[in-house]
Amino acid sequence: MTTYYPLEKLRKVPGLEYAKYVDPYAGSKGNSIRYLSVAPRTNDMKVIGVDNLLCAGEKAGLFVGHTEAICTGSLAGHNAVRLMMGMPLLILPSSIAIGDLISFANEKVETREGRKDRYTFAGASYFKRMQELGLYSTDKDEINDRIKKVNLDNIFEQKLV
């Protein structure tokens, strides 16, 4: 991705009169060097082959986006505590969008085609899948009901220690 916001416009913002883009990687022609390594993981976000390591975000699959990083990061953090406590790790069911994204990306990464794709709630093939499966909704009540049905409401607020 090329730096897209015009510098002359940016410099009109008070305090940013002398702003400049500094891109050590590729002179503003490539500020998106990513996915140099992705950890193989199970759907509870635990890295395969390492006893005490969990992963999230772009490291945990070919995920794109802040929402995806937050969702997988929250689960990985929660499961890190469970792991430390000797408790079974939580896997989110595929009847909710986050659980489905996590398991779908894991399945796809096994295939050559799947490794060419990226996984995000905001587009690419996953958005279509989410719609086809009836998982896409912007209705908060509907989403809350779905989460309640699988007994996961406020799951990350649960005190484990």
Ligand SMILES: Cc1cc2nc3c(=O)[nH]c(=O)nc-3n(C[C@H](O)[C@H](O)[C@H](O)COP(=O)(O)OP(=O)(O)OC[C@H]3O[C@@H](n4cnc5c(N)ncnc54)[C@H](O)[C@@H]3O)c2cc1C
């Ligand atoms: C130009 C650009 C625009 C984007 N725009 C959007 C957008 O509008 N909306 C959206 O949702 N997403 C956007 N994204 C994608 C989104 O930013 C990423 O998918 C998300 O930030 C990934 O989060 P992450 O936690 O997986 O990785 P990162 O945010 O990359 O965090 C990884 C961290 O690990 C650190 N690190 C790396 N190696 C080591 C090491 N060896 N030791 C210690 N620390 C290390 C890095 O410094 C970094 O802080 C954009 C990405 C780019 C590049």
